[in-house]
Amino acid sequence: MKSLAELNAIKQRVQENSNNRKNASDNDIKVVIGMATCGIAAGARPVLNAFIDEVAKRKLQNVIVSQTGCIGMCKYEPIVEVFVPGQPKVTYVKVEPTMVPRIITDHIVNNNVVAEYTIK
Amino acid sequence: MKEISLNILDVATNSVTADATTVDITVDYEFATDDLSVIIADDGRGMSEDFVKSVTDPFTTTRTTRKVGLGIPLFKDSAELTGGSLEIISKLGVGTTIKAVYKISSIDRMPMGDLADTVTALIGLKESLRFILQYKVDGREFRFDTDEIRAQLDGIPLSNYEVLAFIKEYIEGGINNTNGGLDIL
Ligand SMILES: Nc1ncnc2c1ncn2[C@@H]1O[C@H](COP(=O)(O)OP(=O)(O)OP(=O)(O)O)[C@@H](O)[C@H]1O
Numbered sequence: 001m002k003s004l005a006e007l008n009a010i011k012q013r014v015q016e017n018s019n020n021r022k023n024a025s026d027n028d029i030k031v032v033i034g035m036a037t038c039g040i041a042a043g044a045r046p047v048l049n050a051f052i053d054e055v056a057k058r059k060l061q062n063v064i065v066s067q068t069g070c071i072g073m074c075k076y077e078p079i080v081e082v083f084v085p086g087q088p089k090v091t092y093v094k095v096e097p098t099m100v101p102r103i104i105t106d107h108i109v110n111n112n113v114v115a116e117y118t119i120k
Numbered sequence: 121m122k123e124i125s126l127n128i129l130d131v132a133t134n135s136v137t138a139d140a141t142t143v144d145i146t147v148d149y150e151f152a153t154d155d156l157s158v159i160i161a162d163d164g165r166g167m168s169e170d171f172v173k174s175v176t177d178p179f180t181t182t183r184t185t186r187k188v189g190l191g192i193p194l195f196k197d198s199a200e201l202t203g204g205s206l207e208i209i210s211k212l213g214v215g216t217t218i219k220a221v222y223k224i225s226s227i228d229r230m231p232m233g234d235l236a237d238t239v240t241a242l243i244g245l246k247e248s249l250r251f252i253l254q255y256k257v258d259g260r261e262f263r264f265d266t267d268e269i270r271a272q273l274d275g276i277p278l279s280n281y282e283v284l285a286f287i288k289e290y291i292e293g294g295i296n297n298t299n300g301g302l303d304i305l
């Protein structure tokens with residue numbers, strides 16, 4: 001079982017990293033997942049957690065994963081919106097956890113929108 | 121919903137929307153009485169008596185993006201299908217407590233699913249809130265409280281991915297311990 005004392009090591013690591021990072025938050029890429037009832041029922045939680053896992057695995061310091069309520073297009077859920085600073089918002093629809101690594105690699109790391117996952 | 125933990129995520133999301141500062145989730149298995157109680161308590165804006173009476177009807181919602189509210193009706197159905205019940209206690213300006221009781225052995229009962237994922241999702245929803253999870257099995261108990269995590273972190277956000285990964289493992293470990301080696305669904 002994990003002990004809360006392990007948080008101390010995490011704290012030190014994060015503090016060292018953030019000292020090396022300038023202009024945090026302004027240049028951050030945001031990934032927002034719709035998590036109202038319709039989104040949750042359609043499978044938004046595993047998608048959210050796939051993003052969290054993938055960001056952790058690749059140690060992407062500049063990506064913030066968060067969630068919002070109903071985006072208002074229930075039949076397209078789970079819906080993921082990606083905000084890259086200075087670029088138009090991209091909306092991915094009917095997202096499944098298996099699609100997440102590609103969105104991260106192509107779009108978030110290499111800045112190529114995965115067109116086939118967006119609304120047709 | 122395929123898992124009770126998804127109903128919990130959904131109903132706790134209502135608490136966040138209602139501007140709660142603390143959301144307290146209790147999951148309590150009592151095998152002697154075959155009862156699984158799931159309680160979500162918040163200190164959000166609360167609801168009037170009349171509103172509470174209508175809130176299990178899907179056409180009651182204050183949301184604006186869609187005309188039906190599904191969260192509470194789905195939660196209620198999932199409990200009642202097993203022979204259990206759902207109760208809502210709410211007071212304007214004070215808060216809301218929603219308690220569902222499931223019959224553990226009913227074949228219509230959904231499995232609990234991943235409670236740790238539900239907590240990490242809630243933290244993602246609103247970092248600044250205090251989330252408490254109390255997980256009980258026949259009197260054994262595990263308690264998780266975001267305030268205890270925060271106290272160790274010196275201002276580092278809980279939504280930091282390393283912190284979230286820690287929280288997920290920490291909760292999974294606590295639940296496994298409380299289950300005492302049994303596979304409790
Ligand atoms: N904890 C709470 N505190 C205050 N008001 C609440 C709370 N839970 C529910 N409500 C009120 O009850 C309404 C119905 O909730 P319900 O979860 O059934 O549907 P919804 O949240 O409106 O939509 P959906 O859950 O389908 O996305 C909400 O719109 C809100 O006004």
Ligand SMILES: [Mg+2]
Nearest residue numbers: 037130134191
């Ligand atoms: Mg709701």
